[in-house]
Amino acid sequence: ETGVTQTPRHLVMGMTNKKSLKCEQHLGHNAMYWYKQSAKKPLELMFVYSLEERVENNSVPSRFSPECPNSSHLFLHLHTLQPEDSALYLCASSQGTTSGTLSYNEQFFGPGTRLTVL
């Protein structure tokens, strides 16, 4: 248990579906992240939120839409995905400064959501 939970753990969806992935951290951190890990590939950083503001968007297609309503929750809304979007989606959190500056601190990862797009 890392203090970061993700739901659902597994998701199968069609290309026309709309679904959302949820992440919750119980560590009191003020920064949260979404990563994508495709089979046999390194983790790719998708989005970074600090103090609920998006500070990084790594050229992610618009069919992925993040939302951070508060410092404990992070969502990834999915719509009209492609089969190549099938991957393990990982959420992480870390503690930045009180001003929102991200530091190179340890990131705590959730168990991930295994997404399959048919």
Next chain:
Amino acid sequence: LAKTTQPISMDSYEGQEVNITCSHNNIATNDYITWYQQFPSQGPRFIIQGYKTKVTNEVASLFIPADRKSSTLSLPRVSLSDTAVYYCLVGNQGGKLIFGQGTELSVKP
């Protein structure tokens, strides 16, 4: 961001010490060196972080020579449960962890 190079895979036996070396020739002055461990279908887990010389915690040691162009993660007396992928990361940009291919460690009985 500094590029890292590490072996793609390593084999070991239970009870042995395992050393995984990572090259980072263009490491910047304010870069830190961090190692993560990942089991299949799980998120990575922080192992250790250092800036120079030697850092030790309850699970591993990190050796960094004076020129900081490489680092070695040392796992003492590995067990079957240490079979995982180990990632070496170098950077200082807050939040921007750049993962490479990692080293797939296989521990055999």
